[in-house]
Amino acid sequence: MVMPKGPQAFPRSEYLRRLSAVKAEMERREVAALVVTTPANITYLSGYTSKSGYVPQALVVFASDEEPTFVTRRMDAPAAVHQMFVDRSRVIGYPEALIANPERDGYDAIIDLVLDKGLGQKGIGLEVKFLAAATTEKFRSRAAKATIVDFTNVVTWIRGVKSDLEIAVMRESAAIADAGMLRATEVIRPGVREADAAAEIIATLVRGAKGKPGTDLSSFFLCASPRASTCHIRWTEDVFRQGSQINLEFGGVRHGYVSALMRTMSIGKPSDRLRRLHEGEVAGLEAALAVAKPGATCGDVAVAFNATLKKHDFEKESRCGYAIGIDWTEPTASLKEGDSTILKPNMTFHLMLGNWIDEEFGYVISETFRVTESGSESFTKLPRVIFEL
Amino acid sequence: MVMPKGPQAFPRSEYLRRLSAVKAEMERREVAALVVTTPANITYLSGYTSKSGYVPQALVVFASDEEPTFVTRRMDAPAAVHQMFVDRSRVIGYPEALIANPERDGYDAIIDLVLDKGLGQKGIGLEVKFLAAATTEKFRSRAAKATIVDFTNVVTWIRGVKSDLEIAVMRESAAIADAGMLRATEVIRPGVREADAAAEIIATLVRGAKGKPGTDLSSFFLCASPRASTCHIRWTEDVFRQGSQINLEFGGVRHGYVSALMRTMSIGKPSDRLRRLHEGEVAGLEAALAVAKPGATCGDVAVAFNATLKKHDFEKESRCGYAIGIDWTEPTASLKEGDSTILKPNMTFHLMLGNWIDEEFGYVISETFRVTESGSESFTKLPRVIFEL
Numbered sequence: 109m110v111m112p113k114g115p116q117a118f119p120r121s122e123y124l125r126r127l128s129a130v131k132a133e134m135e136r137r138e139v140a141a142l143v144v145t146t147p148a149n150i151t152y153l154s155g156y157t158s159k160s161g162y163v164p165q166a167l168v169v170f171a172s173d174e175e176p177t178f179v180t181r182r183m184d185a186p187a188a189v190h191q192m193f194v195d196r197s198r199v200i201g202y203p204e205a206l207i208a209n210p211e212r213d214g215y216d217a218i219i220d221l222v223l224d225k226g227l228g229q230k231g232i233g234l235e236v237k238f239l240a241a242a243t244t245e246k247f248r249s250r251a252a253k254a255t256i257v258d259f260t261n262v263v264t265w266i267r268g269v270k271s272d273l274e275i276a277v278m279r280e281s282a283a284i285a286d287a288g289m290l291r292a293t294e295v296i297r298p299g300v301r302e303a304d305a306a307a308e309i310i311a312t313l314v315r316g317a318k319g320k321p322g323t324d325l326s327s328f329f330l331c332a333s334p335r336a337s338t339c340h341i342r343w344t345e346d347v348f349r350q351g352s353q354i355n356l357e358f359g360g361v362r363h364g365y366v367s368a369l370m371r372t373m374s375i376g377k378p379s380d381r382l383r384r385l386h387e388g389e390v391a392g393l394e395a396a397l398a399v400a401k402p403g404a405t406c407g408d409v410a411v412a413f414n415a416t417l418k419k420h421d422f423e424k425e426s427r428c429g430y431a432i433g434i435d436w437t438e439p440t441a442s443l444k445e446g447d448s449t450i451l452k453p454n455m456t457f458h459l460m461l462g463n464w465i466d467e468e469f470g471y472v473i474s475e476t477f478r479v480t481e482s483g484s485e486s487f488t489k490l491p492r493v494i495f496e497l
Numbered sequence: 498m499v500m501p502k503g504p505q506a507f508p509r510s511e512y513l514r515r516l517s518a519v520k521a522e523m524e525r526r527e528v529a530a531l532v533v534t535t536p537a538n539i540t541y542l543s544g545y546t547s548k549s550g551y552v553p554q555a556l557v558v559f560a561s562d563e564e565p566t567f568v569t570r571r572m573d574a575p576a577a578v579h580q581m582f583v584d585r586s587r588v589i590g591y592p593e594a595l596i597a598n599p600e601r602d603g604y605d606a607i608i609d610l611v612l613d614k615g616l617g618q619k620g621i622g623l624e625v626k627f628l629a630a631a632t633t634e635k636f637r638s639r640a641a642k643a644t645i646v647d648f649t650n651v652v653t654w655i656r657g658v659k660s661d662l663e664i665a666v667m668r669e670s671a672a673i674a675d676a677g678m679l680r681a682t683e684v685i686r687p688g689v690r691e692a693d694a695a696a697e698i699i700a701t702l703v704r705g706a707k708g709k710p711g712t713d714l715s716s717f718f719l720c721a722s723p724r725a726s727t728c729h730i731r732w733t734e735d736v737f738r739q740g741s742q743i744n745l746e747f748g749g750v751r752h753g754y755v756s757a758l759m760r761t762m763s764i765g766k767p768s769d770r771l772r773r774l775h776e777g778e779v780a781g782l783e784a785a786l787a788v789a790k791p792g793a794t795c796g797d798v799a800v801a802f803n804a805t806l807k808k809h810d811f812e813k814e815s816r817c818g819y820a821i822g823i824d825w826t827e828p829t830a831s832l833k834e835g836d837s838t839i840l841k842p843n844m845t846f847h848l849m850l851g852n853w854i855d856e857e858f859g860y861v862i863s864e865t866f867r868v869t870e871s872g873s874e875s876f877t878k879l880p881r882v883i884f885e886l
Contacts, residue, residue: 111856112723114733159716159729162826183815183853187727204814208831241630303710307703310714314696314732321692324731325699325714327548334501338576340548342713343703344503425593426572437551442597464572467500 110196111189117155117363122273123193126153127169127176129266134171139257140230141222142169143247146238148434149263150178151364154192157324160184163207164214164243168221179218181207215243219250233259265440268431270454274365275478278433278456280320282367282476282487284360287317289371293495298350298375306330306343313360324361326368326436331355337470339462351376355472357462364434367487368458370474373495382494385471388420389461390492396428396443396459397477400484406447413461414445424463432458432476455479459486499585500578506544506752511662512582515542516558516565518655523560528646529619530611531558532636535627537823538652539567540753543581546713549573552596553603553632557610568607570596604632608639622648654829657820659843663754664867667822667845669709671756671865671876673749676706678760682884687739687764695719695732702749713750715757715825720744726859728851740765744861746851753823756876757847759863762884771883774860777809778850779881785817785832785848786866789873795836795846802850803834813852821847821865844868848875 130153134142144150144167151157153176154167165180175194182201189196202217222232228251236244237260248256270278291312295305306328316322330343332354339357348354352375359368372378372386392413399412413428429443433456441449443457456478464470475486519542523531533539533556540546542565543556554569564583571590578585591606611621617640625633626649637645659667680701684694695717705711719732721743728746737743743762748755761767761775781802788801802817818832822845830838832846845867853859864875 111726114724157731158727159718159731183728183851186853186856186859187724187730189856190724190727191730204816208816208819208828208833237629237631239630240626241628241633242626244630301710303703303705303712307700310703311696311700314692314699316692321690321734323692323734325717328714329548335503335576335579337500338547338579339572341576341580342546342548345710345712427593427597430597444597462572464575467575467578470575 111186114190116193117277118273120193122271123153123155124174125271126266130169130263131171133262133266134169134233137233137257138231139233139259140171140227141225142233142259143218143222144169144235144263146235146264148364149235149267151434152263152267154178154194156188156191157364158184158187158191160187164218166218168218170225177221179214179221181214215246219247223251227254229253231255231257233257235260237261261440264438267433268438268440268455269452270433270456270478272454275454277362277365278367278476279487280318280362281360281365282369283317284313284320284322284362285358285367285369286488286490288313288358288360289356289369289490292356292373293497296348296354296373296375296497299347301345301347302330302332302343303345305348309358313358320362322361323363326359326361326366327357329357331470337464337467339464339470348375353378353382355470357472357474359436366432366434366436367476368432368436368460368474369476369488369490370460370462370472371490371495372472373497375497377496378494381469382471384420385422385463386473386494388417388422389463389471389473391420392416393459393461393473393475393492397484397486400451400477400479401482402451402453402479404451406441406443406449406451407445410443410445410447422463424461428461429457429459432456451479453479453481500575503579505582506666507662509582511660512542512544513563514660515655519558519652520560522651522655523558523622526622526646527620528622528648529560529616530614531622531648532607532611533558533624533652535624535653537753538624538656540823541652541656543567543583545577545580546753547573547576547580549576553607555607557607559614566610568603568610570603604635608636612640616643618642620644620646622646624649626650650829653827656822657827657829657844658841659822659845659867661843664843666751666754667756667865668876669707669751670749670754671758672706673702673709673711673751674747674756674758675877675879677702677747677749678745678758678879681745681762682886685737685743685762685764685886688736690734690736691719691721691732692734694737698747702747709751711750712752715748715750715755717747718745720859726853726856728853728859737764742767742771744859746861746863748825755821755823755825756865757821757825757849757863758865758877759849759851759861760879760884761861762886764886766885767883770858771860773809774811774852775862775883777806777811778852778860778862780809781805782848782850782862782864782881786873786875789840789866789868790871791840791842791868793840795830795832795838795840796834799832799834799836811852813850817850818846818848821845840868842868842870
């Protein structure tokens with residue numbers, strides 16, 4: 109028996125559409141082989157979500173071929189056959205001799221593939237920014253007559269505009285995030301350990317919502333008093349107390365696609381300062397969503413948020429969001445003043461209004477939204493409140 | 498109110514001991530400032546486990562100073578003050594202007610710190626292999642008169658030998674992994690969705706064991722029929738069936754320290770082929786542990802395993818393990834033939850005997866062990882069986 113194909117998250121036509129957009133960019137930049145190494149971009153172009161990126165691997169898009177070819181460690185090849193939309197012949201497992209070997213590694217197998225295809229004197233695209241210097245150097249020396257073209261974030265920009273199929277998946281992720289947040293409101297109580305509450309919330313993110321399980325876990329942060337000014341602590345061994353503030357950030361995940369969500373909770377009445385900041389942030393959130401529409405820029409959204417928050421006598425130092433999709437952040441468009449990225453329908457953003465003001469004071473609220481034909485639409489169904497527990 | 502110090506996983510003396518070993522190596526290589534950027538090495542030298550490594554950050558060890566200095570994004574500074582053993586003055590938050598800015602980034606703040614200290618003409622250590630080429634280049638150009646010294650994996654090698662305090666923490670992690678595996682034997686049943694079983698197991702890994710919660714989650718893989726030949730799929734939406742085989746790999750985590758564990762389960766009787774492979778692997782595991790002792794090499798352990806497995810008419814292509822500690826794998830010593838690393842007391846390894854033989858056949862078993870004064874000691878208390886459910 110050979111490895112069967114698993115259920116595919118998207119139809120073949122969807123992957124071919126994505127590849128067409130990438131190939132158009134390859135043609136424009138005279139690239140015959142694009143070596144995609146960023147895990148999120150590999151997921152985008154193939155459906156692969158297995159976690160083999162701890163060793164060298166690449167999805168190689170050839171301008172000449174309809175389907176891309178995946179090169180990975182041999183033990184990871186069956187998962188690729190199972191998950192990817194491509195024919196099994198398109199998955200190449202390289203031998204163990206290339207693991208923990210200072211002389212030759214998996215990138216040599218990838219370079220071999222490109223050279224064997226006769227492309228040693230053509231343009232080769234690399235996501236240079238995310239490669240170690242030694243790896244780029246290896247391509248330059250082993251393919252000395254090729255032209256190395258920096259494709260950093262090119263695929264990432266292409267996946268910035270989602271298809272309706274992707275939006276549907278992100279809605280499923282958002283429903284999971286909502287379920288996790290509601291579970292948090294049930295389990296966070298005085299005397300409960302942070303870890304025990306985290307266990308319940310995380311289990312909900314895995315079980316999923318509306319019959320659709322989470323397919324992975326993404327970042328998860330539970331920052332509670334006296335750590336409510338921190339933003340990236342998982343959870344601690346401490347217990348919640350009367351008066352505790354709890355800042356939560358996590359996402360639901362479906363087929364790699366993340367919808368992120370943040371809410372602040374309070375055991376008992378929130379302080380006046382917290383309530384005032386919350387009011388300003390929610391007003392800012394609504395102002396930002398009102399401005400977000402096709403033709404506006406990312407900077408416009410940030411200006412709307414910042415100006416509104418300022419009217420409430422607060423400021424937020426960090427940007428108020430970023431593009432989101434596969435594996436959370438897309439390192440492309442930022443919701444920050446001066447970002448001139450023009451919004452298009454089905455771009456998706458994490459409007460991230462976490463505001464860590466000083467060592468004793470932080471607050472979070474966020475929503476994942478898409479740009480619609482005429483405005484914007486948040487994926488969460490949760491109220492914009494400080495949850496009082 | 499300023500951010501209080503959190504409970505510390507290790508006493509100050511333990512961190513100073515670790516730093517002494519690092520400074521001895523710095524002196525030997527004439528390095529005045531070591532820029533530690535690998536998250537696991539930052540944890541090792543400071544106790545910091547917050548997840549801020551998504552932006553530039555570094556723990557800078559100065560040969561002249563008792564305590565290191567941490568440079569991170571300003572919003573992440575409070576968590577560092579809370580978690581690190583160092584004085585709060587040793588935590589420097591850089592401004593948001595350095596985020597998503599193509600001209601200047603957090604590494605500029607790190608370079609500023611080193612230059613302001615008057616070390617622009619001294620040796621500066623970098624973990625080059627794990628830095629983007631542009632980052633190393635930035636150090637070379639902004640500190641043009643300094644000597645850049647490659648410190649890749651130097652701290653990682655130092656943390657290869659654990660203290661008794663670290664071993665105690667890894668035992669706590671192992672107890673958590675054991676609890677997770679036992680939970681798996683309870684919840685994996687025909688008709689249950691893989692995701693729902695994963696939710697229960699993961700919740701157990703967070704709740705922890707013996708009153709000690711997990712402090713984080715690490716890799717988690719549940720590869721079940723018809724995917725029992727894959728190794729790095731999280732879980733799927735499929736249900737278990739009578740006759741399903743389930744290969745599990747995960748770890749317990751305490752304060753960053755991981756003890757990894759793998760076991761194979763079967764709903765109903767395992768196949769003959771699976772039982773025969775299991776017998777060979779367990780014999781190999783025991784042979785490997787019998788050989789592991791101070792003075793033996795990593796290669797000796799691999800030879801013992803491989804020779805034993807061969808007597809049972811099987812082979813394993815991949816190495817049979819690697820050093821383990823903070824954040825799972827230490828990219829240093831490998832349990833593979835030819836690795837001449839000499840075992841010392843309190844080195845810790847993941848004896849990883851996962852064996853993915855072909856597209857229809859894979860099996861896993863693993864244990865995390867330490868080298869003792871006279872032999873080896875596995876941390877798990879679980880039997881070496883195929884769990885029949």
